[in-house]
Amino acid sequence: SGSGLGSGRPQPLEPSLLRFLVCPLSKRPLRYEEATNELINEELGIAYPIIDGIPNMIPEAARTTRKKPPAEGSKQP
Amino acid sequence: AAGLCPYRALLARRGGALRALCGSVRGLAAGPETHFGFQTVTEAERREKIYHVFESVAKKYDVMNDSMTLGIHRVWKDILLHKMNPSPGTLLLDVAGGTGDIAFRFINYVRSARERQLQRKLKHHQNLSWQEISESYQEDKFKSLGDSQVVVCDINKEMLKVGKQKAQHLGYSEGLSWVLGNAEELPFDDDKFDVYTIAFGIRNVTRIDLALQEAYRVLKPGGRFLCLEFSHVSNPLLSRLYDLYSFQVIPVLGEVIAGDWKSYQYLVESIRRFPPQEELKAMIEDAGFFKVDYQNLNSGIVAIHSGFKL
Numbered sequence: 001s002g003s004g005l006g007s008g009r010p011q012p013l014e015p016s017l018l019r020f021l022v023c024p025l026s027k028r029p030l031r032y033e034e035a036t037n038e039l040i041n042e043e044l045g046i047a048y049p050i051i052d053g054i055p056n057m058i059p060e061a062a063r064t065t066r067k068k069p070p071a072e073g074s075k076q077p
Numbered sequence: 078a079a080g081l082c083p084y085r086a087l088l089a090r091r092g093g094a095l096r097a098l099c100g101s102v103r104g105l106a107a108g109p110e111t112h113f114g115f116q117t118v119t120e121a122e123r124r125e126k127i128y129h130v131f132e133s134v135a136k137k138y139d140v141m142n143d144s145m146t147l148g149i150h151r152v153w154k155d156i157l158l159h160k161m162n163p164s165p166g167t168l169l170l171d172v173a174g175g176t177g178d179i180a181f182r183f184i185n186y187v188r189s190a191r192e193r194q195l196q197r198k199l200k201h202h203q204n205l206s207w208q209e210i211s212e213s214y215q216e217d218k219f220k221s222l223g224d225s226q227v228v229v230c231d232i233n234k235e236m237l238k239v240g241k242q243k244a245q246h247l248g249y250s251e252g253l254s255w256v257l258g259n260a261e262e263l264p265f266d267d268d269k270f271d272v273y274t275i276a277f278g279i280r281n282v283t284r285i286d287l288a289l290q291e292a293y294r295v296l297k298p299g300g301r302f303l304c305l306e307f308s309h310v311s312n313p314l315l316s317r318l319y320d321l322y323s324f325q326v327i328p329v330l331g332e333v334i335a336g337d338w339k340s341y342q343y344l345v346e347s348i349r350r351f352p353p354q355e356e357l358k359a360m361i362e363d364a365g366f367f368k369v370d371y372q373n374l375n376s377g378i379v380a381i382h383s384g385f386k387l
C-alpha cells in the first residue's frame with residue numbers, strides 16, 4: 001500500500017540485492033520491473049513493492065498481478 | 078489463568094498435535110496460543126502486538142538502549158563482532174537488524190581488517206616493478222570493504238527507516254542494503270550467506286523454530302549462526318537485583334524517555350519468557366546446526382549462541 005509521502009522519484013533497488021532476493025513464499029527467483037518498481041514472481045503472479053529503495057518482502061504486502069479479485073485485504077503487518 | 082500461562086506457552090512451542098488441541102479448545106479461528114510478555118494471546122495477536130511495540134519505540138530505540146543498559150549494550154555488540162571476526166569479503170545477513178547497530182559495526186570491522194590487509198601487502202611488495210605498480214592501479218584492488226556486504230532484514234518498517242537514516246547520517250552506504258522481511262519466511266535464496274546474526278531480535282519472533290530453520294537454509298555450508306540475546310541469570314542474588322531493576326526501573330525509564338511504559342513492560346516480560354541458554358542451544362541444534370555453543374555475558378544477563386552449518 002502506498003506510503004503517500006509524495007516522494008516523486010522512486011529510489012532504485014540496490015542492484016547487489018538481486019543476487020540474494022527470492023520470493024519468500026516459493027523461494028523462486030524474482031524479476032525486477034523498473035516501470036512499477038516492483039519485484040515480480042511470475043509463477044505465483046504476485047508483485048512485491050519497493051518503497052524508498054527498500055523491497056517489502058512480506059507476502060501480505062504483495063499484490064496479485066493477475067486479473068483476479070485481490071487477496072483478502074489483510075492489514076499491513 | 079496466569080498460572081496456566083507457562084504451560085500454554087510450552088504447548089505452543091512443542092507444536093504439532095498439541096498445538097491443534099490448544100487451538101480447538103480456544104476456538105479454531107483464534108489460532109494457536111502463545112505469549113506476549115506474561116499475557117496469553119494467539120500467534121496472530123502476538124505478531125501484531127510486537128509490531129506495534131517496535132513501531133512505537135523505533136525513534137527512541139537507541140536512546141532507550143543506552144539508558145536501560147547504561148551503554149553496556151554497545152559492549153555486548155562489540156563482543157559479538159569480535160567473536161564473528163569477519164574477514165574482508167564476508168557476506169553477512171543481519172536479521173531483526175532494524176536500526177543497524179550490528180551492520181555498522183560489521184562495516185567498521187571489515188574496513189579496518191581490509192586496511193591492515195592492504196598495509197601488509199604494501200610492506201611485502203616494496204620492490205614492485207613499474208609494470209606491476211601500473212597494473213595495480215588498473216585493478217579494483219583497493220576497495221575499502223573488499224567485497225564485504227551486509228544485508229539488514231527487519232519486519233518493521235519504522236525500525237528500518239530509522240536504520241537507513243542513521244546510515245545516511247553516519248556515512249554508511251557501500252556494501253549495505255535493507256530489506257523488509259520476516260525472519261520466519263526469509264526472502265533469500267539458499268546457501269547464500271557466510272554469517273547470519275540476530276541481535277536482540279529472536280526473542281520477538283513468534284515461531285523461533287521457523288526462524289532457525291530459515292537461518293540454516295540461507296547460510297552457506299560452513300556458515301555461522303550467531304545470536305545475541307537476553308538470557309537467564311542463575312546466580313540468585315544477581316537474579317533478584319536484575320528483577321528489581323527490570324521491573325521497577327526499566328518501565329519507568331520507558332515512560333519518562335519514550336512516553337511508553339507498556340512497550341518496556343513487554344520488553345522486560347519477554348526476557349523472562351524467553352528460553353534459557355541450554356534450551357535455546359537445543360533449539361538451534363534441532364534446526365541442524367553443529368558445534369552449537371553459548372557464551373554468557375554479565376553472568377547470563379545476555380548470551381551469545383553460535384552454531385555452524387556443516
